[in-house]
Amino acid sequence: xxxTLTNIVFYSPWERRRIARIVFLLIGLSLIWSFFSDTLxxxxxxxxxxxPDVDLTxxxxxxxxxxxxxxxNFFVAxxxxxxxxxxxxxxxxxxxxxxxxxxxxxxYFFYFITFNTFGAHHTNHKIGFLLIALPFTVTDYKSFNYxxxxxxxxFLFALADAFLWKFFRLAWLHTDQGLMIMKKNAAAVLYFExxxxxxGLYHWLLQHPGLVxxxxxxxxxxxxxxxxxxxTRKYDQYLFVLSVLLTLxxxxxxxxxxxxxxxLTLTLINFHxxxxxxxxxxxxxxxxMTPV
Amino acid sequence: xxxxxxxxxxxxxxxxxxxIAAFAVLTAVTxxxxxxxTPFFVWGMYSEKEKPVRDVEILQTTINDDTVINVYNYSNGxxxxxxxxxxxxxxxxxxxxxxxxTITFLQTKLRAHYNNIRPFERSLFNTGPQQQEFLNWYARYxxxxxxxxxxxxxxxxxxxxxxxxxxxTDSVNLFATWQKH
Numbered sequence: 001x002x003x004t005l006t007n008i009v010f011y012s013p014w015e016r017r018r019i020a021r022i023v024f025l026l027i028g029l030s031l032i033w034s035f036f037s038d039t040l041x042x043x044x045x046x047x048x049x050x051x052p053d054v055d056l057t058x059x060x061x062x063x064x065x066x067x068x069x070x071x072x073n074f075f076v077a078x079x080x081x082x083x084x085x086x087x088x089x090x091x092x093x094x095x096x097x098x099x100x101x102x103x104x105x106x107x108y109f110f111y112f113i114t115f116n117t118f119g120a121h122h123t124n125h126k127i128g129f130l131l132i133a134l135p136f137t138v139t140d141y142k143s144f145n146y147x148x149x150x151x152x153x154x155f156l157f158a159l160a161d162a163f164l165w166k167f168f169r170l171a172w173l174h175t176d177q178g179l180m181i182m183k184k185n186a187a188a189v190l191y192f193e194x195x196x197x198x199x200g201l202y203h204w205l206l207q208h209p210g211l212v213x214x215x216x217x218x219x220x221x222x223x224x225x226x227x228x229x230x231x232t233r234k235y236d237q238y239l240f241v242l243s244v245l246l247t248l249x250x251x252x253x254x255x256x257x258x259x260x261x262x263x264l265t266l267t268l269i270n271f272h273x274x275x276x277x278x279x280x281x282x283x284x285x286x287x288x289m290t291p292v
Numbered sequence: 293x294x295x296x297x298x299x300x301x302x303x304x305x306x307x308x309x310x311x312i313a314a315f316a317v318l319t320a321v322t323x324x325x326x327x328x329x330t331p332f333f334v335w336g337m338y339s340e341k342e343k344p345v346r347d348v349e350i351l352q353t354t355i356n357d358d359t360v361i362n363v364y365n366y367s368n369g370x371x372x373x374x375x376x377x378x379x380x381x382x383x384x385x386x387x388x389x390x391x392x393x394t395i396t397f398l399q400t401k402l403r404a405h406y407n408n409i410r411p412f413e414r415s416l417f418n419t420g421p422q423q424q425e426f427l428n429w430y431a432r433y434x435x436x437x438x439x440x441x442x443x444x445x446x447x448x449x450x451x452x453x454x455x456x457x458x459x460x461t462d463s464v465n466l467f468a469t470w471q472k473h
Binding site for chain 1: 297300301304305308312315319323327328329330331333334335336337338339340341342343344345348350352362363364366368369370371373374376377378380381382385394397398412415416417418421422423425426429432433435436437450452454456457458459461
């Protein structure tokens with residue numbers, strides 16, 4: 001039975017199993033998405049340009065030659081991709097088996113680094129999948145709950161941190177900051193897709209720069225709102241809505257696809273509220289009296 | 293104090309508390325230093341002052357002299373990312389006198405200390421071999437995405453500027469070509 005300790009919702013092992021199923025279903029769908037986007041390792045066609053930037057983890061991976069090894073041979077890459085899918089499916093099937101979960105985490109970590117380094121940019125949208133499996137690596141349900149809660153703090157931190165960076169760098173004072181970001185990122189759409197609805201929207205926004213700049217400021221305020229989540233869970237449903245709005249804003253103004261990062265919004269959902277009525281209903285026998 | 297998250301974790305399992313606290317501290321340190329070390333992420337994107345956008349450059353690829361690649365035909369962001377980002381980085385290298393911009397950045401920052409990194413240059417950065425092989429890879433990847441056999445490639449740089457309501461093309465210059473042997 002789940003119980004609430006002040007502001008932490010403790011999920012039971014039964015609920016943990018169902019949350020794991022949702023998590024690994026979403027991860028599986030994202031991997032299928034990667035297949036259709038030609039970005040699984042066996043589809044990368046032995047990439048050459050790398051971008052470890054100044055991230056020491058990437059340096060270590062390249063120094064060991066791991067991304068090069070995984071993509072340098074089609075059959076090695078294919079085997080890796082199959083192993084990644086298998087680890088995800090097995091984790092979905094038996095989320096209590098730590099070996100499956102750890103296998104998935106290690107393989108996804110390699111995929112994450114390889115995808116980013118050969119994509120020549122350190123994207124953040126897959127970070128959610130990299131971290132969300134971690135709470136399932138522990139056996140006791142209390143540790144799971146603390147790690148799940150920790151992940152919620154991580155998600156809150158990511159957005160609150162984005163606010164702090166903009167706040168302390170005075171980005172909110174810079175004239176036309178939102179407009180410049182949009183102009184930089186919308187150029188390719190305006191050139192390649194000049195007749196599309198999106199280009200039409202950008203044309204309209206170019207004529208109303210005040211709206212774009214106001215949208216940027218609104219985004220900063222929305223990011224700041226995530227600080228509240230460190231003190232109470234009461235507003236998690238509103239933070240969930242804000243995270244959806246922010247993701248749409250990132251896409252519109254910066255052409256950044258943060259939809260996969262949204263997997264971490266699962267930590268804002270109170271699954272206990274969702275599951276408990278269903279459990280109660282399934283335990284009822286025909287003819288039982290139900291509470292009014 | 294007793295209601296705080298870390299205190300409760302401490303009461304439950306000290307090892308778990310150390311792990312969570314270490315993760316939080318290292319994340320704070322990387323943020324203060326402004327240098328990301330995966331998985332200690334820094335979320336400072338678009339916080340830097342943006343320079344005024346007057347002129348823009350767009351890379352346009354044509355395969356087999358007749359098919360212009362419109363990256364926006366691929367609604368999947370990851371495909372577009374792989375079609376656009378490595379090519380853009382390759383151009384940055386070429387614009388930087390064939391030197392990987394990360395090397396230039398580190399040389400500027402570290403000065404004489406860069407000599408400690410020099411032995412790792414070949415495994416960490418894009419030196420000659422990667423640059424020579426890039427267009428061969430790009431042709432292979434375009435084939436993977438478009439399913440069109442690629443016999444030739446032409447990459448052009450479109451120079452454009454913004455008016456108050458539109459993007460206007462100024463010129464188109466050849467950047468690179470590739471022919472199948």
